[in-house]
Amino acid sequence: MKTTCPNLEMKVVPVLSTAVKNDVATNLPAVGDSPDNVSHAKSWAWVIALFGGGLLIAAYLMFGGPDRVVIGILTVVLMLILMLAGIHIGLSMVGAGSLGLYSLGGGPALQTTLEQGTFDPTATWQLSVIPTFILMGTALWKSGLTNRAFDAAKMWLGNVPGGLALTTTISGAGLAASSGSTIALTHALGRVAIPEMIRAGYKPGFAIGSTAMAGTLGQLIPPSVLLVVYAGAAQTSVGSQLMAGIIPGIILAIAFCLYILAVGIIKPDVAPRARQNFTLAEKMKGLIKVIPLAVVALVVIGGIASGLFTPTESAAVGSIVALLLGWFTRTDGSNGLKDFFGYIKSVLVVATVASAGIFLLLIGVHVLTRVVTLSRLANSLTDMILDIGLNAVSFLLILVILYLILGMFMDTMAIILLTVPILAAPVTALGIDMIWFGVFLVIMVEIGMVTPPLGVLSFVIHRIAQDPEVNRGKPISLTTTFIGVMPFVGVALVVTVLIIFFPDLVTWLPQQLSVTN
Structure with a gap:
């Protein structure tokens, strides 16, 4: 599965563009102004407002002499402004953090942090799993295994009530073992699953909702790049963090499946049976085609769980297995040594670019963490929470x-x-396990990606659904998209509350396995 470098620009711009269009629709332009001109003007207004606000904060940090805690708050605000302006997340963190450090400790503090910040956050052996996980997922995506996984699941589940939606969810859970990107997984599933469901008579909203939420499983079931990045930021064990996501990921997938099955039984007009007949021989042949995917998942998850490999070793072995199996099972007809090196080159280029973007983020978070520590922002937040008397659940x-x-x-x-x-400090002070918190955090950020009115994944899946080859000539509005995802959001929130009250669902497996870094 292709993993892209996280870039807020490509996700915020569609949201801002939609907001501008809605604003234009409700405020008629002046005589002589075209809607395009008004939209363009309002876009520039956003830019000017962001630039002006960021400039004022930067000037205050440099020359205003604010209180230490205020410096921490303003640094975070400035970073958000830079991100909303379309600057790469890592560069936004480094830029805002540098101003904050200068305000806190002058030139020496800034110089020391920047010198250390390019080495300390990235020269960690356990974080080498990031490029290898990305390499593994890219190899499997390039080989066409994602489409074959969906086809195999469709053969077995198509005739069940809501079968194609079940196929999408189970494919998402399975492909999560080869993906580090929710958006990439959603793209792959959306272009395959949505047209299949619409052709079978599914309501467009239900088809889109099931596809969008299946994509969120990609960052919970290991190997998960987000869980690894969290482990690096929170200084938890990578192996334990990855194992902690397995049970909640399976529970979330089962919860989605139960909801889909219930809808298929109660409202067959919303999620009808596919009515496709496949012989047992065809079904078995479809399963055989996804054996490479199962082998890679077994190598990675089984190697870590059994203690045979460390997470770093399992990622390295898994990426080599994925490269070889991906090449030997490809369906594009390529052959020969030249094609093999072309395949390796295409995989390495994608994986290298994506990995570089993530390590830039880790450098940025090192700078930001230094500001938060020196400004005592985290300590002040912890004291405030403890003074209010909030318990862990609240x-x-x-x-x-x-x-x-x-x-x-x-x-x-x-x-x-x-x-x-x-x-981190308030969570620890309240006695919340940091490994548990990592799983909770990943679930919540994935849910937030689809939540109306501005969930970025909803805009991604809506854009995919505008392709006539995907929607089969049935126009799908943004409202339909939001209505479709909301029941699945409700199911995911129920699972989140479940792990809050029963934290052992997350912590039991890593405790039993005693996984090392």
Whole structure:
């Protein structure tokens, strides 16, 4: 599965564009002004407002002499402004953090942090799983295994009530073992699953909702790049963090399947049976085609769980297995040594670019963490929470709302790297296990990506559904998309509340396996 470098620009711009279009629709332009001119003017107004606000904050940090805690708050605000302006998340963190450090400790503090910040966050052996996981997923995507996985699941589940939606969910759970990107997984599933469901008579909203939420499984079931990045930011064991996502990921997939099955039985007009007949021989042949995917998942998850490999070793072995199996099972007809090296080159280029973007983020979060520490922002937040008297459950329920809001307009990686340095101290003070918190955090940021009115994944899936080859000539509005995802959001929130009250669902497996880094 292709993993793209996280870039807020490609996700925020569609949201801002939609907001501008809605604003134009409700405010008629002046005589002589075309809607395009008004939209263009309002876009520039956004840019000017962001630039002006960022410039004022930067000037205050440089020359205003604010209180230490205020410096921490303004640094975070400035970083958000830079991100909304379309600057790469990592560069936004480094830029805002540098101003904050200069305001806190002058040139020496800034110089020391920048010198260390390009080496310390990235020269960690356990983080080498990031490029190898990305390499593994890219190899499997390039080989065409994603389409074959969906086809195999469709053969076995197509005749069940809601069978094609079940196929999409199960494919999403299975492909999560070869993907580090929710958006990439959603793209792959959307272009295959949505036209199949619409052709079979599914209501467009239900088809889109099931596809969007299946994509969220990609960052929960290992190997998950988000869980690895969280482990690096929170200084938890990578192996334990990956194993902690297995049971909640399976529970979430089962919950989606039960909801789909219930809809298929109660409302067959919404999710009808596919009425496709396949012989047992055809079904078995379809299963055989996805054996390479199962082998890679077994190598990675089984190797870590059994203790045969460390997470780093399992990722390296898994990527080699994925490269070889992907090449030998490809269906594009390529052959020969030249084609093999072309395949390897295409996989390496994608994986290298994506990995570089993630490590730039880790450098940025190192700088931001230093600001949060020196400004005592995290300590002040911890004291405030303890003074209010919030217990762990109340605090987490408040965070559910906070992450839903953040997920509407921010990238998942940005949310994790922004909030972990700030919330680590309060979470620890309340006795919340940091490995458990990582799984909770990933679930919440993934839910936030589809939540109306600004869930970025909803805009992605809506854009996919505008392709006539995908929607089969049936126009699908953004309202239909939002209505379609909301029941699945409700199911995901129920699972989130379940793990809040029963944290052992997350922590039991890593405790039993005693996985090392």
